[in-house]
Amino acid sequence: MIKVGIVDDHAIVRTGLRQFLSEHVDLRVVGEANDGREALELVREAEVDVLLMDISMPEHGGVDALQAIKARYPDLAVLILSGFPEAQYATTLLRFGASGYLNKECPPEEIVEAIRVVARGRRYISPAVAELLADSALGGGEDRPLHEQLSEREMQVFLRLAQGETIGAMAEAMFLSVKTVSTYRTRVMQKLKLNSNSDLTYYAVKNGLIQ
Template sequence: MTIRVLVADDEPMIRHGVRAVLHTAGDLDVVAEAADGREAVELALRHRPDVAVLDVRMPRVGGIEALESLRRAAPATGVVMLTTFGEDDYILRALSGGAAGFLVKSGPPEELVAGVRAVAGGAAYLSPAVAARVVAHLAATGAGDGAGRRAAARERVAALTAREREVLAHLGAGLSNGQIARRLRVVEGTVKAHVSSILARLGVDNRAAAAVVAHEAGVTAPARPDEP
């Protein structure tokens, strides 16, 4: 199945590069390109892409504002945010706003492909660089030191059932519900129910936020790159 993608960035060269990388994957089709967040929302409503790849900072309407509009107007479109180093505050705002993927522009091309596929499949995707920066930022700005935050995350995770912790580990590795179901040899509906319970028990709004907790608690599991 072809995954339909919208790309929004104010730099034509970046848009061209993203399109070229996604084209090489074979199953990813860029159906629209936008130069700012307002145009991105308009094109998303017109083309209904499976995934929107948004630059965090764009003129007129930036990626964060576009994300908020898309979550209201086109909730079926998953959102991947493109960031550069030094934009940790933007990343945290996007996390709380419902973005499902976070990628660094300077990251390897295969991360972009993996991130778009993961989000299209209903999973969260944090590039390793972004995950490390988010956890470090939370440790620096939250109550207590980094060790304290890790301990708090482990305490939150300890409240989960053994199966929920197992699901969280795979969720933190960026797997979709279907992939987790195959790993655990259960039906996908069971995984979906576990994910909903995990979000409620951890007190987070989305899978990406749960993935951050998983990284903080050290319960992530390695993803298998050969899995669909």
């Protein structure tokens, strides 16, 4: 029996996933969460084999949640189910520790297949993601977005800045000094070739990284 946790800020999505997964005898939904903070609580309180998680959620989003969960539970399989196209997020999230990435437009049975694969300790790589990884490995993809060059910490800082968070608030939340966060901000600006926080926000919205 594979124990699954569902994380999505839309109750109707959670309900639909729960009903669909319940039709498979080897899967059991053991809990649900509305955002990243609740996801951490779910993993801490319930015995979860696979966490099926959206990436775009208010307040405590999936990117921060993924990194926080993998820091505490490195062996937990986290399968991302997102409305964003693979090209915008997949390779970055796999680098951050996700076990797989699926677009919400995928066939429902693919979700079940992916859950079974990652529950065995393997990564689930869809054809679309495999193509992205192949392009990256072959040194291609000159047209790949600049944000894919960002490190894990730089991506965190970038997304927080793009959503209007101050450097001081970030430093406190990430347990870093203001100076360190400022350094990350400078690196992000340089790598993305941008000049201001408003530019960061525009870039993030344009590339579908925030809503």
